[in-house]
Amino acid sequence: MEIPKGTVSKITRKLESLNLISKEQLPDNKKEILFSITPLGYELFEVHKELHEHIEKNVIHFLNQYHSNELDFLTRVLEDLLKQSLFQLEE
Template sequence: MNDSSQKKIMDSFIKLMERESENDEEKQWLMQKSSHDTITDMIKGMTTLMLHVLDGIGRFEPVNGITISRQLNIPKGSVSKITRRLMAKKLIRAEFLPNNKKEVLYHTTMLGQELFNLHQELHKEMEKNFGQFLQKYSESELLVISAFLQDLAGTTFVTLEK
């Protein structure tokens, strides 16, 4: 591979990471499609991770924090912090089991269910558009792209001292 190709790939990768970290498009879409002013205001103050935890609760409810952590591949401490924030926004509620005070099951509230449904619509829209985007590539190109992305996802480019 020549230096020009490598630089183009690296520049595109950095641009993709920056775009993903901002992630304003998804929040803007949710706010535009929301028919509820309260939800629109909530979305402004939510992180992408909060939306994904709400989505996990909506998909698996009633669900405990450990399952959310495993399903979304995020630390249990992060789940605990985010669920507290979602409860403060009245998007989810916690159910403590009578025979086990440590076990907490999470459920969406009516407001949380509305945002969960809207988030599901967003994902359907993204999947549809992503499928259309991929149609411009041949099957063999898609196999190369897939292998590249799998390798990329499993690689770090930073060497940490031990």
């Protein structure tokens, strides 16, 4: 995922301090650490998952007010916009 080790360490320390994960040193391997989700971490995970489901439902409800040809056009515009740099210097 190309995330620096220091960033991962900082995030895991924060999650551990919030009691969302726990860590355990493997007895036969001092280099690797086993992370586990705590009951509180699992509860937060479930709330987060429900939030995503709610947002997805609302997005679908919102998009249903448009016809498929309108959504096709919007998709094409957004794809073209992603391909085009809007910060090009004038030549």
